[in-house]
Amino acid sequence: MIFIGGIAQGQKDLGFLQTLICKKCGRYGSVSVFMIYTYFSFFFIPLFKWGKKYYAVSSCCQTTFSIPHEIGKSIERGENVTLREDDLEIVGMEQNYNTYCPDCGFLLSPEYTYCPKCGKKL
Structure with missing residues (x-):
């Protein structure tokens, strides 16, 4: 019997976009929110997710911000949230x-x- 499974890191765009003034560069732009998680897959089907972390990326300077877990969870559920x-x-x-x-x-x-994930030069 062959067992095909593994643990990997995944990313999901949460479809949240908000316009605000960037905390880093001070320009007017928008932030989009995404989630990073670790998952276990069995025969290429993801079964369990854990270690969820939520991030926002600004459109003006491409700065990545971490956001609190509770707010990220609310965004993931589709609730009406305003980031401050x-x-x-x-x-x-x-x-x-x-x-x-x-x-x-x-x-x-x-x-x-x-x-190693997206290949972007740092």
Whole structure:
């Protein structure tokens, strides 16, 4: 019997778009929200998801912001949510200094010169 399964990281665009002033560059633009998660698949069918994290990307300077889990969950359920400046935290500015890809939000190691998920040059 052959067993085909594995664990991988997935990304889902939540279809949320809001116009606001960017917290990083100060320009007027929009943010789109997406979710990153880890999943287990069996015969290429995703069965379990865990480790959901929610991010927003600005259209003006392509900055990635993390958003609180509760707000991300509300957006995922399709509830009417308005993001405030206090809800957006620039990724990479927190104390643990994690680096994320500016395009896809994938967690990067310091030695990477290209994102292993989307291939963007860093």
